[in-house]
Amino acid sequence: MYQAVRGTSDILPEEQAYWRYIERRAVDTCQLYGYQRLDSPTFEETGLFTRSVGQGTDIVEKEMYTFADKGGKKVTLRPEGTAPVCRAYLEHGLHNLLQPVKLYYLASIFRYERPQAGRLREHHQFGCEAIGDDDPSLDAEVIDMAWRFFLSLKLKNLSLQLNSIGCKQCRPGYLTTLKEYYAEYAESLCRDCQVRLNRNPLRLLDCKQPSCQRTARAAPRSVDHLCADCETHFNQLKGHLELLEIPFTVNHRLVRGLDYYTRTVFEIQPEGGGAQSTLGGGGRYDDLIEELGGKPTPAIGFAAGIERIILNLKKQEIAIPAPPGVHVFIAHTGDEARDESTRLASRLRQAGISTVAATGKKSLKAQMRQANSLGVRYAVIVGDEEIKTGTATVRDMANARQKTVPLDDLPGMLK
Numbered sequence: 001m002y003q004a005v006r007g008t009s010d011i012l013p014e015e016q017a018y019w020r021y022i023e024r025r026a027v028d029t030c031q032l033y034g035y036q037r038l039d040s041p042t043f044e045e046t047g048l049f050t051r052s053v054g055q056g057t058d059i060v061e062k063e064m065y066t067f068a069d070k071g072g073k074k075v076t077l078r079p080e081g082t083a084p085v086c087r088a089y090l091e092h093g094l095h096n097l098l099q100p101v102k103l104y105y106l107a108s109i110f111r112y113e114r115p116q117a118g119r120l121r122e123h124h125q126f127g128c129e130a131i132g133d134d135d136p137s138l139d140a141e142v143i144d145m146a147w148r149f150f151l152s153l154k155l156k157n158l159s160l161q162l163n164s165i166g167c168k169q170c171r172p173g174y175l176t177t178l179k180e181y182y183a184e185y186a187e188s189l190c191r192d193c194q195v196r197l198n199r200n201p202l203r204l205l206d207c208k209q210p211s212c213q214r215t216a217r218a219a220p221r222s223v224d225h226l227c228a229d230c231e232t233h234f235n236q237l238k239g240h241l242e243l244l245e246i247p248f249t250v251n252h253r254l255v256r257g258l259d260y261y262t263r264t265v266f267e268i269q270p271e272g273g274g275a276q277s278t279l280g281g282g283g284r285y286d287d288l289i290e291e292l293g294g295k296p297t298p299a300i301g302f303a304a305g306i307e308r309i310i311l312n313l314k315k316q317e318i319a320i321p322a323p324p325g326v327h328v329f330i331a332h333t334g335d336e337a338r339d340e341s342t343r344l345a346s347r348l349r350q351a352g353i354s355t356v357a358a359t360g361k362k363s364l365k366a367q368m369r370q371a372n373s374l375g376v377r378y379a380v381i382v383g384d385e386e387i388k389t390g391t392a393t394v395r396d397m398a399n400a401r402q403k404t405v406p407l408d409d410l411p412g413m414l415k
Helices: 013-033 046-052 057-063 080-091 137-150 171-183 191-198 201-207 210-217 226-243 306-315 336-351 363-376 384-389 409-413
Strands: 041-043 066-068 074-077 101-110 122-131 159-166 261-270 282-283 299-305 328-330 355-357 378-382 393-394 401-406
Touching: 013 122, 013 137, 013 306, 041 046, 046 057, 046 074, 046 080, 057 159, 057 306, 066 282, 074 393, 080 122, 080 299, 122 137, 122 306, 137 159, 137 226, 137 261, 137 282, 137 299, 159 226, 171 191, 191 201, 191 393, 201 210, 210 355, 226 261, 261 299, 282 384, 299 306, 328 336, 336 355, 355 363, 363 378, 378 384, 378 409, 384 393, 393 409, 401 409
Parallel strands: 328 355, 328 378
Antiparallel strands: 041 074, 066 074, 101 122, 122 299, 159 261, 261 282, 282 299, 378 393, 393 401
């Protein structure tokens, strides 16, 4: 028997309430902050990601789903959401609009990694991008937006982790200092970090191996090597967050996993959960648009994993609104009554009343069991006697009371 591919999952009807709840809150938050939706293709040319995400990252080297299409072109299933938005920004001339351009997306993300709770090989993200402005107040606004989104879901005990990793002017000097420090511990590093030491030293700070974490605790801090502009930017950002009354912790080991980040990086985590329980995060990527062929264009964004949010909603036992249910069930006895129930169901649906009509030749008792399982408020019963009199029996399922109602009056009465 076929099963879902490892690392993917079906979203069953009983889980849909969580997804719709999160999506509604995401859309409402975006409207509050003036963001518009953008949907990009599920796959892109592979070069878009190798150029933007970075050759030395785990995503490019180990996790991307890449294949040749029928024309021989290499394409990749979207492993992250920012690069496609930037490609669309350039392709469709959005740089000609008033800046910053504010966009959001809800999308599937594909990465070939070890499946774990809240992070599957196909998972889903809500993300926002603000492109075209380098003002630190925009950084604060994006962080505020992410923070308010999680609070709107009624999630509690959140922690904002913040750092600045500098720019292309000051970061090279910091990376040199970082490599010199780690060179003394090269033999004790895990295999991945021994590779990172030469290819992507910033990621050394992000390793989850206990031995590497011990080394990272005393590593040089990026904030101590910022140029004057980056230092001013970071200080102003912290000031804006204080004005917004958003508590934060400067985490000197926070770097994020993509090469395009510059200056601001941040993550929002449940307190005590650690980086592997991160609900969402993001940062600045001031050089990415230029890397993709555009003019120098500053930008900042964030993304949140929907599966991981659902895990935390359940863990915190947060009650979510139930989705709209079926309002009316129509039961019938006899062939003529079955035909009438079909017509009646159509009339009720046209009146905007959610309705299920019994099918087949089940007994009336079995049909009423079905009405109970659907949780309907009213059961409408049509039989031969009702057909003769042009009426139907309406049962209030909450108290089992019944009354006879003319068929023509049913839509108005039920509505």
